Amino acid sequence: MKRILIGSPIRQRPTILRHFLASLARIEASSFKVDYFFIDDNDNEQSSQLLSDFISKQKENNESETILIRGDSITPYARDEFTHYWSNDLIDKIASWKDHMIQTAREQQYDGLFLIDSDLLIHPEAIESLISSEKEIISTIFWTQWQPNTMEMPQVWLKDTYWPFQSDGTVKAGDGAEAAVMFLMKLRVPGVYQVGGLGACTYIARSALEKPISFRTISNVSFWGEDRHFCIRAVALGIDLYVDTKYPAFHIYRESDIERAILFMESTHTNSNMLPAQGPTIIMPTAGPKLTLSMIVKNEEERFLKEVLEHHRQYIDHAVIIDDGSTDHTGEIVHECLAGIPLTYIKNENSQFHNEVKLRTQQWEETIRIRPQWILNMDADEYFEQKFKEELPVLLNDTETFTYLFRLFDFWSEDHYREDVYWNAHSVYRPFLLKYVEGFSYVWKQTPQHCGRFPENIYSLANKTSNLRVKHFGWAREQDRLHKYDRYKKLDPDAIYGWKEQYESILDEKPNLVKWIE
16 A cells, blocks of 8 residues: 655644645545645634644544644734735745655655645545556646736646736736647546646646755746746656546635635545446536527517527526616517526616627626536627537537537528628628637727627637527618618718618619528
8 A cells, every 4th residue: 555645834823724635535545545744833722723633633534644743933924805925935935844754755755745735625536546647746636816807817837837828817918828728628528638827726746756846946047936937847857747637636725715725625525427338528718508599689579589589598507688778578589488487588678789899898798607618609690500519519528628519601692691892791790609718818809890709809819710500680661761771871971880872772772682591
């Protein structure tokens, strides 16, 4: 049976430490024996007592041997609901303690050393999974909101200090954005993956312990943090680094995380969330509905809304509808047609249509509030051709695509679309379906008209075109064309945001029309 030493420097609040120790106590260790090495650097007597009680219980049950060293708890360590505040002195002290644990594991011939921070909750099966990976250095993954109200980000990275992510835990458009998002998606799939940096929840096998690994500062490297210096030194010694995503740990980064920590402990109490026998399944980065319909409506009672929603309800999991000040029965139609489907319905008392970017950003913010996986952004007079429903699952299961672009056909009657120099929207592809990436810095085109239905920087991530077609009925009836003509002349009289000749062509008496073939 393997002998594993679990090491942890501890200066922790009692409310968090209690959960940390409880997670250690339930580790499944059928193929290995666990001993502990704790540094008691607590500045709270209750925390020290909790640690002492845990050690005593382990000894009484003849389960583990424990090395306990008392720290001086002098170096300041502040934490609040925003972040943790580290000093160079504290980092140097922790590096020294971790090196002491490495040396102890070497000298006492342990088969492995597992280093874990005292604000992490370990899954009962995690250490067994780390050992069975047969990697020299491997971390269990965990996810953290490094700043409040931001995306949860992993504690592993590919290179440098935190690339491909930003230091504040976001993914910004530009160089590396697509790599960052693809890396995040991969880490949500249970498995073992090579990384460039890791920490806080790390298993070091005997073969690595026998090499001169260390957390001490490398004098000619400016990167901040003992884990980065450990990783640089390990790779320089020829040791590859890995992360295990099969049994994620839980990070109690703030006191406000404790409620979710309790849920984590409850949900991982048994083997109920072991991986299924047929293998790992993809876990999407967000927890919301898989396909969310997002739509703006206004006074649609006598138009196409009912027909449109009857089409969409066949394949959506949620709908977010912004009613921009309707004065008819549009709201009733929405609720009637989407009965039985989760619905977020918001009605503006005053219409925002005169400032489209304000209206579109409202639509966007309300849609991403439910943390959707995919967003289908359609207007109230648009729906796809019939075969869309059958082909949609293939689109949604493509893990490498983040935006789909389709051709839109402007119908000038029930079964004919217009095609001429002014009306050929179907000659280009436009975005209608987007995979939402929480934490990506989406940017809107700041124009009051024609700002787009999605943020303008969505093309920073991988996109594809699709031959599936969108049917647009906004021009299909003469009264609607006259209404839109008057609206454009009022909102954009000088055609600053549009094309004057196209505006005038709305009134053409004999446009070129093409028969639609389904």
